[in-house]
Amino acid sequence: MKSMTCDECMQRLEQYVDRELTDAEVREVRLHLEFCPPCEERFSFQSGFKRLVKVCCEQEKAPAALREKLQKILF
Amino acid sequence: MAERESDTAAFSQEALTHLDTLYRGALRLTRDPDRAQDLVQDTYVRALRYQHSYQPGTNMKAWLFAIMRNLFWDRFKGGRQEDVSLDDLGDFALYDTLKDTSEIPETEVLNRIAAGEVVKAVEKLPPLHREVVLLVDVEGFSYKDAAQVLGIPIGTVMSRLHRARQQLQKQLYDYALESGIVPAERSA
Numbered sequence: 001m002k003s004m005t006c007d008e009c010m011q012r013l014e015q016y017v018d019r020e021l022t023d024a025e026v027r028e029v030r031l032h033l034e035f036c037p038p039c040e041e042r043f044s045f046q047s048g049f050k051r052l053v054k055v056c057c058e059q060e061k062a063p064a065a066l067r068e069k070l071q072k073i074l075f
Numbered sequence: 076m077a078e079r080e081s082d083t084a085a086f087s088q089e090a091l092t093h094l095d096t097l098y099r100g101a102l103r104l105t106r107d108p109d110r111a112q113d114l115v116q117d118t119y120v121r122a123l124r125y126q127h128s129y130q131p132g133t134n135m136k137a138w139l140f141a142i143m144r145n146l147f148w149d150r151f152k153g154g155r156q157e158d159v160s161l162d163d164l165g166d167f168a169l170y171d172t173l174k175d176t177s178e179i180p181e182t183e184v185l186n187r188i189a190a191g192e193v194v195k196a197v198e199k200l201p202p203l204h205r206e207v208v209l210l211v212d213v214e215g216f217s218y219k220d221a222a223q224v225l226g227i228p229i230g231t232v233m234s235r236l237h238r239a240r241q242q243l244q245k246q247l248y249d250y251a252l253e254s255g256i257v258p259a260e261r262s263a
Contacts, residue, residue: 060095061098062094070091070094074119
């Protein structure tokens with residue numbers, strides 16, 4: 001199998017980070033990343049960025065008063 | 076009758092497990108805690124009313140989100156999903172910009188960005204872009220599920236997501252410059 005170029009690899013960056021590639025595509029990307037530190041660094045930065053957005057936006061909890069009100073409505 | 080009541084109880088029980096998630100989504104959409112609470116409450120009231128249209132075993136979180144974002148657009152935007160255009164950032168990528176302008180390792184820059192700034196940047200996105208980030212990045216929805224919730228093609232999910240992330244990265248880069256995380260004198 002001919003390994004992909006850096007450009008081809010970068011085109012798959014977002015789909016890779018979002019886990020939208022097929023198993024075969026993931027294998028191909030990983031094969032490239034294993035031997036290409038510059039691409040690997042970009043990929044791990046992009047994963048880190050996605051994680052940052054998730055962690056920062058996941059900190060609040062619903063107020064207790066809202067939960068109680070909903071419990072009355074729902075049950 | 077008893078069976079129907081226990082169905083409703085099971086439905087309500089499951090729906091409530093998504094409360095924190097929906098509240099956070101509502102906060103990001105409305106950018107206001109009171110409005111967020113109202114939006115979530117109305118989402119549950121509507122969900123209860125239309126529970127017969129939910130198929131058990133399917134993605135309840137996605138179903139609830141779809142109800143909530145429709146209510147949001149009806150209530151706050153008069154049903155118009157206007158597409159505010161984003162600044163054209165060309166091929167801006169935070170990684171490349173940091174690589175070119177800063178000696179601090181790129182991932183270290185991410186570690187130094189305050190959580191509140193990330194939330195602010197997300198809330199600054201136009202709503203149509205904000206909701207894609209919420210679903211895919213924060214809630215971990217697949218492109219397909221996000222497309223279903225939003226009623227748009229998968230390709231539109233991907234392009235909005237790309238633009239939104241670029242916008243987020245640019246905003247956070249500007250913040251990193253202003254706050255001295257990235258030394259200004261070395262910036263391009």
